Amino acid sequence: MGKILNQRTVIAVLVIFALVFPLIYADNRYVLHVMTIGFIFAISVYGMNLIAGFTGQLSLAHAGFFAIGAYTLGILTTRNEMNFWLALLLAVLLTSAAGLVLGLIALRTKEHFFAIYTLIVGYLIYLLIDKWDGLTGGVRGLIGIPIPDPIGPLTFESATSMYYLVLAFLLLSIFISVRIVRSLTGRTYIAIRNSEELAQTLGINTRINKLVSFVISVAYAGLAGALYASLTRFIGPDVASTNMVFNFLMYLIVGGIGTLSGPLVGTMLFIWLEQFLRSYQEYHLLIFGPILVLMVIFFPTGIVGGFYKIKAKLQHKKLPKESKYFNPVPEKSTEK
Amino acid sequence: MELFLQQVFNGLTLGSVYTLVAIGLTLVFGILHIPNFAHGALYLIGGYVTLVVMQSTGVHYFIAILASILVVAALGVLMERLVFNPLRNSPPIHDKIAAIGLVLFFEALVQLIWGTEYQRMITPFDNNISIAGVSMTSQRILVIVVAVVTVFLLTLFLKKTMIGASIMAMAQNREGAFLVGINANAVAMMTFAISGALAALAASLASPINLVFPAMGHLVILKAFVVVIIGGMGSIPGAIVAGLLLGMTESMGATYISNDYKDMIAFLLLIVIMTVRPKGLFAKGVY
Amino acid sequence: MAFIEVKGITKKFGGLTAVDNVDFEIEQGKITAIIGPNGAGKSTFFNLINGFHKPTSGRVFFEGRDITKLPVHLGARLGIARTFQTTHLFEQSTVIDNVIVGHRLRTKSKLFDAVFRTKREKQEEHNAYQKAMESLEFVGMEKIAQVPVSTITQEEKKRLAIALALATDPKVMFLDEPAAGINPDETEGLAQLMKKLAASGITICTIEHKMQMIMGMADKIMVLNQGAKIAEGTPNEIKNNPVVIEAYLGGEPIAEAN
Numbered sequence: 001m002g003k004i005l006n007q008r009t010v011i012a013v014l015v016i017f018a019l020v021f022p023l024i025y026a027d028n029r030y031v032l033h034v035m036t037i038g039f040i041f042a043i044s045v046y047g048m049n050l051i052a053g054f055t056g057q058l059s060l061a062h063a064g065f066f067a068i069g070a071y072t073l074g075i076l077t078t079r080n081e082m083n084f085w086l087a088l089l090l091a092v093l094l095t096s097a098a099g100l101v102l103g104l105i106a107l108r109t110k111e112h113f114f115a116i117y118t119l120i121v122g123y124l125i126y127l128l129i130d131k132w133d134g135l136t137g138g139v140r141g142l143i144g145i146p147i148p149d150p151i152g153p154l155t156f157e158s159a160t161s162m163y164y165l166v167l168a169f170l171l172l173s174i175f176i177s178v179r180i181v182r183s184l185t186g187r188t189y190i191a192i193r194n195s196e197e198l199a200q201t202l203g204i205n206t207r208i209n210k211l212v213s214f215v216i217s218v219a220y221a222g223l224a225g226a227l228y229a230s231l232t233r234f235i236g237p238d239v240a241s242t243n244m245v246f247n248f249l250m251y252l253i254v255g256g257i258g259t260l261s262g263p264l265v266g267t268m269l270f271i272w273l274e275q276f277l278r279s280y281q282e283y284h285l286l287i288f289g290p291i292l293v294l295m296v297i298f299f300p301t302g303i304v305g306g307f308y309k310i311k312a313k314l315q316h317k318k319l320p321k322e323s324k325y326f327n328p329v330p331e332k333s334t335e336k
Numbered sequence: 337m338e339l340f341l342q343q344v345f346n347g348l349t350l351g352s353v354y355t356l357v358a359i360g361l362t363l364v365f366g367i368l369h370i371p372n373f374a375h376g377a378l379y380l381i382g383g384y385v386t387l388v389v390m391q392s393t394g395v396h397y398f399i400a401i402l403a404s405i406l407v408v409a410a411l412g413v414l415m416e417r418l419v420f421n422p423l424r425n426s427p428p429i430h431d432k433i434a435a436i437g438l439v440l441f442f443e444a445l446v447q448l449i450w451g452t453e454y455q456r457m458i459t460p461f462d463n464n465i466s467i468a469g470v471s472m473t474s475q476r477i478l479v480i481v482v483a484v485v486t487v488f489l490l491t492l493f494l495k496k497t498m499i500g501a502s503i504m505a506m507a508q509n510r511e512g513a514f515l516v517g518i519n520a521n522a523v524a525m526m527t528f529a530i531s532g533a534l535a536a537l538a539a540s541l542a543s544p545i546n547l548v549f550p551a552m553g554h555l556v557i558l559k560a561f562v563v564v565i566i567g568g569m570g571s572i573p574g575a576i577v578a579g580l581l582l583g584m585t586e587s588m589g590a591t592y593i594s595n596d597y598k599d600m601i602a603f604l605l606l607i608v609i610m611t612v613r614p615k616g617l618f619a620k621g622v623y
Numbered sequence: 624m625a626f627i628e629v630k631g632i633t634k635k636f637g638g639l640t641a642v643d644n645v646d647f648e649i650e651q652g653k654i655t656a657i658i659g660p661n662g663a664g665k666s667t668f669f670n671l672i673n674g675f676h677k678p679t680s681g682r683v684f685f686e687g688r689d690i691t692k693l694p695v696h697l698g699a700r701l702g703i704a705r706t707f708q709t710t711h712l713f714e715q716s717t718v719i720d721n722v723i724v725g726h727r728l729r730t731k732s733k734l735f736d737a738v739f740r741t742k743r744e745k746q747e748e749h750n751a752y753q754k755a756m757e758s759l760e761f762v763g764m765e766k767i768a769q770v771p772v773s774t775i776t777q778e779e780k781k782r783l784a785i786a787l788a789l790a791t792d793p794k795v796m797f798l799d800e801p802a803a804g805i806n807p808d809e810t811e812g813l814a815q816l817m818k819k820l821a822a823s824g825i826t827i828c829t830i831e832h833k834m835q836m837i838m839g840m841a842d843k844i845m846v847l848n849q850g851a852k853i854a855e856g857t858p859n860e861i862k863n864n865p866v867v868i869e870a871y872l873g874g875e876p877i878a879e880a881n
Binding site for chain 1: 565
């Protein structure tokens with residue numbers, strides 16, 4: 001019980017920190033902007049975590065879905081002048097629908113083939129956006145994407161208000177992730193990651209479960225993309241590039257794949273690292289690339305996984321105690 | 337008709353390059369079950385080493401290629417030793433991620449050392465010649481000739497030498513090969529060396545036609561994956577057939593359909609094929 | 624009506640015949656064993672009943688129902704459980720956490736229940752936990768329910784795999800070499816467990832190499848050689864069957880061979 005209280009305290013402190021953060025940096029649009037972008041990317045990384053970290057299928061098409069979300073919102077709000085909220089909803093739905101179609105086909109392939117297949121689909125989405133001038137504006141991209149429409153007295157003109165809006169979506173995304181992972185459904189996903197054959201002999205319909213998990217993860221990407229479009233007001237084909245998905249993956253691995261806090265830790269860490277190394281332009285990858293390699297070799301469960309491993313070692317001396325009637329999936333148990 | 341012949345010829349050139357890259361990829365894939373996303377980085381470095389050696393020392397194109405082959409083969413071996421070997425017992429997701437880390441690193445490294453500009457590689461083979469009414473640079477003929485000779489020599493090596501036979505045995509049946517006592521480490525290193533050498537050769541041959549730049553590996557590697565999957569994991573004949581098929585399709589597609597969308601042809605082809613046959617066209621029954 | 628009936632089943636991989644026209648029946652509540660040299664097609668035979676492989680020809684009936692083409696997970700729901708030679712356990716997780724998912728097939732909670740933590744979700748989580756705990760008690764592991772799997776012994780892992788299968792509420796359990804890689808004392812304990820399972824009404828069908836164990840507990844034995852059934856009968860009949868002795872042990876009587 002003590003541990004849970006402890007965990008709750010940490011979460012409460014973090015949430016309060018996130019809530020008061022804009023008050024500390026009220027005049028610093030740059031800091032708020034970076035934070036907001038970080039939150040958006042984190043939403044997308046939570047999505048990848050669900051399919052790759054918990055269900056065990058490495059999808060490399062997520063930048064493509066991020067872009068579909070971004071472009072759907074961008075096109076609907078600029079060309080069709082649709083209400084932002086309706087456009088946001090449609091962006092998530094359309095991305096999910098695209099994910100459903102891809103999932104139906106791609107999930108017939110396994111392991112390496114799935115990764116390659118999704119990588120190629122992601123690249124195809126990039127090419128489509130880049131070449132389909134009439135719809136997407138091609139290399140020029142889409143400009144003048146509006147900020148969210150006000151809801152009653154709530155407006156989203158300031159950096160602070162956008163920050164809170166994105167934060168709300170992030171918290172919702174994390175909340176849903178936690179609920180899923182710590183449910184029977186989440187156990188089902190983890191069983192599939194563990195061994196698809198075993199999961200089938202346990203009566204689990206792996207096809208349906210993988211598909212559902214894939215579609216949710218794609219919906220996360222779509223939501224993140226749509227928010228990104230509205231925040232930056234401009235999008236180009238680059239949002240669909242393979243580098244984008246490689247970045248997401250890097251955040252996920254370093255933070256901790258298959259853990260519940262890993263995506264947030266990894267994303268926020270890298271977002272700020274990238275800012276500090278900004279003067280080195282693309283060369284920060286000289287450090288990030290090897291970090292990624294070293295992480296998978298030596299700390300395959302990332303920062304969060306490593307933390308829990310150490311903690312488990314320290315606690316191991318204690319004898320097993322009477323459990324609560326239901327034992328939630330502890331984070332340390334969710335690593336690959 | 338001339339246009340058509342011209343396209344056949346271009347298709348052959350393109351297909352030769354894809355084949356060389358894909359053979360390296362398919363060997364690594366078939367033997368070690370690693371989809372080496374970092375293969376594109378080997379290709380990239382191969383192109384730059386040839387260019388830089390020529391520019392800085394003024395040696396003949398062929399000598400520069402040789403140097404490039406050695407450097408990149410060594411790099412392939414290093415990759416295997418330092419990264420993929422330690423990961424051989426990890427879950428399959430890990431080596432893919434490590435490969436992605438390598439891509440990010442090498443691309444940044446190339447940019448740091450050699451800059452982001454597009455560079456021309458000038459070779460002694462940029463003169464035009466004309467055969468049967470089709471005019472082409474002798475570089476393109478060189479590409480095809482070298483590719484044919486290389487594939488021939490490689491096949492000979494794989495069939496006639498001990499280590500070559502081990503590689504083929506492992507490509508066909510990994511567990512079985514272990515049982516008969518093949519030195520898996522030696523085979524793995526050799527495979528990566530061959531794979532790197534082929535990537536360097538392909539890049540050096542294609543660069544005088546396509547220019548040298550930091551992103552030059554992206555499209556090639558993705559297309560090589562298409563070739564590997566169509567041709568069947570671990571199959572060299574499959575890689576040759578599929579490589580040429582892809583080269584032809586693209587060359588024809590660019591002319592008769594749309595130059596803008598020519599890069600999509602390969603990917604659409606793959607998506608259609610994998611939709612129908614999730615393990616590729618020539619995949620063996622038992623995985 | 625036979626409980627499980629296999630009729631003329633054949634499986635070919637390319638040119639190789641892994642299972643060759645086998646007829647076989649499994650009686651309810653009994654312990655049936657399949658023996659045979661390595662590569663005799665035993666695991667393939669399991670995979671055919673289980674649904675991982677679709678036979679080239681022949682049929683499989685479960686309680687009179689044709690399950691030849693039934694997907695694996697639906698077979699599990701009918702009550703067909705199985706374990707594997709290598710157990711894919713979730714090493715970093717606790718023993719109980721590994722078993723809870725075994726009862727998933729008897730629950731109905733969906734994504735919606737997960738996100739909103741509905742009454743159904745809570746109730747079913749509770750049921751799954753209870754079931755897992757019962758299964759662990761059955762195999763004698765309730766005391767180490769909260770221990771990480773990475774710290775338990777090989778023999779405990781074998782029991783855990785059985786507990787996991789047990790949590791699915793099976794009618795029949797197919798065990799693929801449950802005693803491989805454990806010592807003779809532990810083998811005895813495992814044999815006891817299998818008898819206990821049979822006594823509780825669960826039909827057992829096992830592949831095993833440890834002859835002593837099999838001879839001591841099986842009600843019926845089938846011998847496969849090169850994919851074909853060469854003998855079938857009680858342990859005594861098998862022990863003295865000249866064809867079996869010839870094919871399986873090159874002339875040595877089985878009883879001494881262990």
